[in-house]
Amino acid sequence: MPIPIIDIFAGPGGLGEGFSAFINEENERAFKIALSIEKDTLAHQTLRLRSFFRQFAPDEIPEDYYSFTRGEITINELYNRWPEQATHARQEAWCGTLGDPDERDLNAVSDDEVDQRIREVLNGETNWLLIGGPPCQAYSIVGRSRRQEKILNEQTDKRVGLYKQYLRILSVHSPAIFVMENVKGILSAETSENQVFSKILNDLSDPASSYLSDNDAACADIQYPSYRIYSLVNTPDQIDIYGNPEYQHKKFVIKAEEHGVPQTRHRVILLGVRSDIDVIPGIIPRHAEVPVSDVIGGLPALRSALSKSDNTFENWRRLISGILGEAVMDGADDAVKDAIRNRAENMEEPPFGTGADFLPVLDAGTDYLPEWYLDPRIGGVLNHASRAHMDSDLHRYLFVSSFGQVRGISPKLSDFPERLLPAHGNVRQGIEEKKFADRFRVQLAGRASKTITSHISKDGHYYIHPDPAQCRSLTVREAARLQTFPDNYFFCGPRTSQFHQVGNAVPPYLAFQIASVVNQVFEQAFANLADDLRP
Template identity: 45%
Template sequence: MVNRPYPVIDLFAGPGGLGEGFTSLIHHKKYFFETMVSIERDAFAHRTLLLRHFFRNFDPHKPPKEYYEYLAGNRPFDDFKKIYPEQWTEACNSALKISLGEESREEVKKIISRKLGEHKKWVLVGGPPCQAYSLVGRSRRAKDPDFEHDEKHFLYKEYLKIITDHTPPVFVMENVKGLLSATVNNEPVIQKIIHDLSQPKKAVGRSDNGLSYKLYSLCEHVEFKEEVDPTSFVVKAESYGVPQARHRMFILGIRSDLNVVPEILHKRSAPSVDRVIGTMPKIRSGISKGTDNPERWQNLLFEAPKNRWFKTISVTNDNYSKILDEYFVAGFPSEKFSNRYTEPEVMQDWYCDDNLNILTLHESRSHMESDLYRYLFASSYSKIFKTSPKLSDFPDELLPQHKNVEAGRKGKMFADRFRVQLPDRVSTTITSHISKDGHYYIHYDPSQCRSLTVREAARLQTFPDNYHFEGPRTSQYHQVGNAVPPYLARQIAEIIKDVLDRMLED
């Protein structure tokens, strides 16, 4: 049992998903981990981190009432500094807005050294920006001559340099599954990263080769060597209780002079989308052009049966008409926003907070009229056939005027451009693309005709309901999509705690 929390140094922290998982590991009012430094360069994600660090500076069972007043919109952000100067200053000293790189390296080195002090047992976590490695990102930039020289290919080197500067006993590096197939100059990126992480000083050009790490999977009992299949690094979040099919790489490194072999994650069933977000208040989407009010929105849906596309599909399957008739009787939602708090069906201990009596960030986006009909069709189709439609299933009149549509209809690319999140399954991967449009994240309820809200996406990412995302809505979506699910991170933290506990006994 530790007498004081183990320090966490969190690099490329985003909104703090990894750090949240570690700091949520609490027993008898005792934190097992403390995030001493979180570094993020995006201004809005940093503001989110700052707020969460402030929240974590209080007894977990005695949070400040002013925090909830802020969430309710009844108190300005700047009040925290005035009312709780000590906790606010501490948060400002741990959540840092810094762009990692050569220019900031000495500053970061001093900050981490000062924060760690005499601590010998701590963990370094983080995931270098991964957009350049992602399968979607790479397909979009395949013909870009600057692609192989993108800084995101090599930002993991900053992670390596911090390892060499501070020699952590344990590190956890997270990245996208696309690393497995990424190449630079026709050489596999993953093999280079494995080699570099094993011998970080050599990788950054230092002559002293005394520092080395053993690399482990979080889901298989294997130590990684050159002959080991790197797909064992991939963690499927839905296998560990996360209501989302999210497959990411996690590399666990333990310094070679330590005689500790880590445990692995234990599988647990994941709840369905409906059990996580189904109790949330029903809201309607907005209308992006022209008058946006409940009357016009409902009239558009009432007009749907008069459209040619609806008549065409109803001829072959009258279930579409039955679904719409059901909502004509029951009524459609009229508001685009709701702060009425409702608990999810499952994982209340994880999501809920007895002090929280409002729902935040549950506001819909606005959509074009044509997209309202596409969402109506897609969600109705999924309700009838228990699967999300492909472009080839859409009536011709609802197909977007896009150059790739015909290829999509033939299944060659983006065939699932409009994807419904099915209620009885885990969701598909919540990515940063959700910040651009909602086509891949359509709510399964035809009566709402909309994409997921920030709070719904955050729940599917397993952020607690009291976790607030700062900035405009586009940034909030982006933060949620780029984060590590905190519920998964907490399970990783349990493994790291066990490693550090056993190190104390050595």
């Protein structure tokens, strides 16, 4: 039987996808999502759709699913044609806001409701897995910098304490193992009372002590577990979280580019094992850095769309060519100028123009993990349409991508020709003080990409495609590939939400590797239990 998973703060399901994809030595799925909870309505739609997809064996996915992804039928038609699987998906994926939500939140759910649903889906099973990543905006270094906030306030920002929902479920339901993910910024976050990460580690190690302090009357009769907390990239002999008062916090950081994810995403991921399980987990394997071109290079070339002009190729080419006049490039490196001139004089219309939600492409392959990414039954590529950019940004994108191609680095504002500098009030500060000096950033073809975050939903300046001929930011599908989502993973909602979902997710291939470690712990624990029961 697959090990049940409760996934809270699930987003579009990246963490759950990795665990669900893991196949054990018996060639069976080792894990099954029993319940996933997400508050965002559109992310929940994606979560539910993927749950529907997983109701079928991999070789039995109905053609109707692919018809939906190609826009040939609606999602309601899909669910109506497969009512049993759609019902399971609706029961598994729950749209609910945990914690202490605003009273106007229509998706708010009480702790009692959550507890009841968990008990129902587990049906008495005690060896199960809790996964999830409490919202991280409160801890993000960039977010704290923008808010000019050095000390976090749990009273004014409820996100600071949302990990307590995780803590509460640990206390009340006692999973055998948990996996909790958050941003690296949590390591330096502080409240007026404590260093946040130190408190989280202490609380997760002994959830009852912390949770009971505020809930004595409600929980006095419940038996509470304690947990040993492990790093997934450093063995216990390399880290001593109990003997060292500083906890060696950085050893809990996973650098995704070192583990087969084509992205420099650094996240804190904790593995907790219930104290009655006498198994020491392993760690995930190291992998050579995977460059951007290996993952997105096979996707169809596109040009950017235009936001202020008629979106024709002739208009696009005319606007691009404008970089050659009026001394726009004065001050640029000569080699970069030559590259820009060569590109601007030889722009061609890509076969698929600016792309679409579905492109009927015969070959959009990848040399890296084709068995993970590709699904020939799609019949093309999903979610691959370029965004519209302002006329002035087209020149900046061409400059930045050409600079990256020639110099092998992304330029800072100080590298820009004067006439290409954006008309922002703090540009001089960016040049002189180096503050947000890389606000236009190309993803280099020969390196892993920078972190794909939810900010990609706002603009594409940090996510410029490495090919100057395309002169655009990344598409949803390109961002999804860099996040290691399989190509048949469909993101619901408008494009802004799709970007947001992709940026907020845990890379599924990283989760897949974590699943291997967790599965080993379960298998060893069950083997030990069997040995103990032998006469």
